[in-house]
Amino acid sequence: MNDENIVEIKNLKKGFDNGKITALNGVNLIIKKGEFVSIIGPSGSGKSTLLNMIGALDKADEGSVSVAGYDLTKNKDLSEFRSKEIGFIFQLHNLIPNLSVVENVEIPMFERSMSGKSMRNKALKLLEYMHLSDKLTRKPTELSGGERQRVAIARALANDPSIILADEPTGSLDSKNGQMILQRLKDLHENENVTLIMVTHDMNVASMAQRTIKVLDGRIQN
Amino acid sequence: MSFFSLIVKNPFRNKTRTALAVVGIAIGIATIVALGIITDGLKASTEETLKAGGADFTIVEANVSDMFLSKVDDSYVDKVKNVTGVDDAVGVLTAVQPVGGNPYFVIIGMDPAKLSMSGMKITSGTQFSGDGKEVIIGKVAAEKLNKTVGDTITLGKEDYKITGIFETGDLQQDGGSFISLKNLQEMEDKPGKVTMIYVKIKKDAKVEDVTKAIEDQYGKDITTISSLEDLQNVDQGLNTIDTASWAISLLAIVIGGIGVINTMIMSVYERTREIGVLKAVGWKNRRILGMILGESLVLTLVAGLVGTIMGIIAIQLLMGLGMGGFIKPVYAPDVFLRAFIVALTVGLIGGFYPAYRASRLPPTEALRYE
Numbered sequence: 001m002n003d004e005n006i007v008e009i010k011n012l013k014k015g016f017d018n019g020k021i022t023a024l025n026g027v028n029l030i031i032k033k034g035e036f037v038s039i040i041g042p043s044g045s046g047k048s049t050l051l052n053m054i055g056a057l058d059k060a061d062e063g064s065v066s067v068a069g070y071d072l073t074k075n076k077d078l079s080e081f082r083s084k085e086i087g088f089i090f091q092l093h094n095l096i097p098n099l100s101v102v103e104n105v106e107i108p109m110f111e112r113s114m115s116g117k118s119m120r121n122k123a124l125k126l127l128e129y130m131h132l133s134d135k136l137t138r139k140p141t142e143l144s145g146g147e148r149q150r151v152a153i154a155r156a157l158a159n160d161p162s163i164i165l166a167d168e169p170t171g172s173l174d175s176k177n178g179q180m181i182l183q184r185l186k187d188l189h190e191n192e193n194v195t196l197i198m199v200t201h202d203m204n205v206a207s208m209a210q211r212t213i214k215v216l217d218g219r220i221q222n
Numbered sequence: 223m224s225f226f227s228l229i230v231k232n233p234f235r236n237k238t239r240t241a242l243a244v245v246g247i248a249i250g251i252a253t254i255v256a257l258g259i260i261t262d263g264l265k266a267s268t269e270e271t272l273k274a275g276g277a278d279f280t281i282v283e284a285n286v287s288d289m290f291l292s293k294v295d296d297s298y299v300d301k302v303k304n305v306t307g308v309d310d311a312v313g314v315l316t317a318v319q320p321v322g323g324n325p326y327f328v329i330i331g332m333d334p335a336k337l338s339m340s341g342m343k344i345t346s347g348t349q350f351s352g353d354g355k356e357v358i359i360g361k362v363a364a365e366k367l368n369k370t371v372g373d374t375i376t377l378g379k380e381d382y383k384i385t386g387i388f389e390t391g392d393l394q395q396d397g398g399s400f401i402s403l404k405n406l407q408e409m410e411d412k413p414g415k416v417t418m419i420y421v422k423i424k425k426d427a428k429v430e431d432v433t434k435a436i437e438d439q440y441g442k443d444i445t446t447i448s449s450l451e452d453l454q455n456v457d458q459g460l461n462t463i464d465t466a467s468w469a470i471s472l473l474a475i476v477i478g479g480i481g482v483i484n485t486m487i488m489s490v491y492e493r494t495r496e497i498g499v500l501k502a503v504g505w506k507n508r509r510i511l512g513m514i515l516g517e518s519l520v521l522t523l524v525a526g527l528v529g530t531i532m533g534i535i536a537i538q539l540l541m542g543l544g545m546g547g548f549i550k551p552v553y554a555p556d557v558f559l560r561a562f563i564v565a566l567t568v569g570l571i572g573g574f575y576p577a578y579r580a581s582r583l584p585p586t587e588a589l590r591y592e
Contacts, residue, residue, distance in 0.1 A: 083504020
């Protein structure tokens with residue numbers, strides 16, 4: 001794997017329902033370190049499946065996927081990879097409802113052998129960065145949609161990942177909150193030099209990235 | 223936030239479901255605790271009876287299923303007295319009759335000359351002297367029946383005059399009475415029979431030697447009991463209670479375990495998406511397993527605590543409803559230990575399957591779960 005590349009995918013195939021549905025059909029893709037890439041395509045095109053493959057949430061049927069030096073097709077337990085290298089942002093924030101904002105941000109750090117104090121300090125710093133210092137003890141249900149998504153971004157950054165994977169991060173937000181979240185992600189990419197891969201079906205959102213990859217019927221369109 | 227505090231917090235997300243699960247398990251635990259306290263009370267009381275008045279051991283009929291159903295020919299009293307090492311022996315007949323509000327009023331028939339061997343202390347009046355219709359009643363019985371020296375009580379079909387009030391420290395005896403052996407044998411239509419024989423040995427004799435000598439000579443008809451373990455070999459009543467206690471513990475584990483499985487599976491179903499997120503942020507399978515199993519243990523430990531309190535309250539209520547004159551509850555640590563071991567077992571058994579299931583959930587499927 002080339003040192004400049006953080007993602008290398010070769011001839012990736014993935015099907016569901018015992019092969020009746022083909023989600024990815026021979027995908028080849030290289031993403032460089034520090035790139036901001038958007039993946040665009042209609043519903044069912046396979047873009048979210050591709051993102052899940054890069055994040056090691058699903059396994060390939062054929063082909064190879066290497067991310068941040070990990071061969072995802074060979075490694076069996078990929079929880080350490082996800083914990084160290086990946087930060088996920090979902091369309092729905094997926095915060096834990098009975099935990100406070102700061103506790104939600106601490107959740108990924110449990111696997112990093114950090115003391116309770118270090119975890120709390122890190123979470124406070126991230127929430128300050130997301131302008132949420134005044135909402136630390138609030139429960140997710142007491143926040144607006146935009147605020148919840150900012151908590152989710154803080155959670156994704158908790159373990160200093162090398163790649164942020166965002167699946168329709170503005171999909172459930174109004175345009176004002178959506179713009180704010182996109183700006184946060186862009187700032188993050190520029191200031192922290194983190195690789196950002198964002199799935200969207202909105203061309204305007206996709207245009208904010210350095211490179212746009214189009215997925216249709218499980219293949220990347222040139 | 224620590225992992226431990228997360229585990230403690232999670233079971234209380236759905237308070238109604240958790241409360242119902244806790245009550246379900248707690249009822250089983252309360253039964254174990256209450257039964258344990260009663261069983262220990264019965265054992266302690268029986269042991270006190272065996273060692274009444276400083277008797278070194280007791281003799282009952284051989285092969286009897288319950289000590290109080292024993293019938294020994296009173297000729298054995300003199301035979302036992304002649305065994306080497308025996309200092310004294312006295313035959314005792316016991317009966318239970320309803321007196322006043324107490325359906326289990328204990329009447330003990332004993333030779334008036336040997337009353338001192340029962341270890342009693344007369345606190346008021348005097349002991350009965352012959353075979354007249356006289357009785358001495360225990361301190362607890364006097365309080366419950368509201369009787370004092372000079373009053374009469376009806377035993378069998380005849381009135382007996384109370385000549386004294388005694389205290390032994392044994393709740394069954396203090397809640398009952400002593401009359402002459404002859405009177406009780408007539409009343410119970412058991413002429414020449416006693417329930418047991420109290421034996422006191424000489425200072426230089428050994429209990430093992432004397433009991434062996436008696437067993438060797440008369441073992442066909444009678445048997446000696448020098449400890450609670452001996453009694454349990456002879457008396458099936460205590461063994462039955464012990465077996466019932468263990469059976470209820472097992473039942474509590476099964477029923478409680480099913481309750482925990484149900485509660486935890488519901489909890490895992492509801493949190494499927496959340497478990498997907500935990501996997502996505504890098505949680506290992508074993509941490510998810512540990513979290514769900516931990517939640518199950520928290521649930522059952524709370525149930526253990528609630529059940530223990532419920533069991534103690536139930537015992538207090540039973541004592542207040544009249545059982546107090548019959549059994550003295552014994553709050554032994556091993557009863558509470560057993561209750562918590564049962565609670566922990568229920569938690570581990572009931573929590574394992576839901577925890578395993580949660581830990582094996584594929585992350586993408588969990589995240590797609592609606």
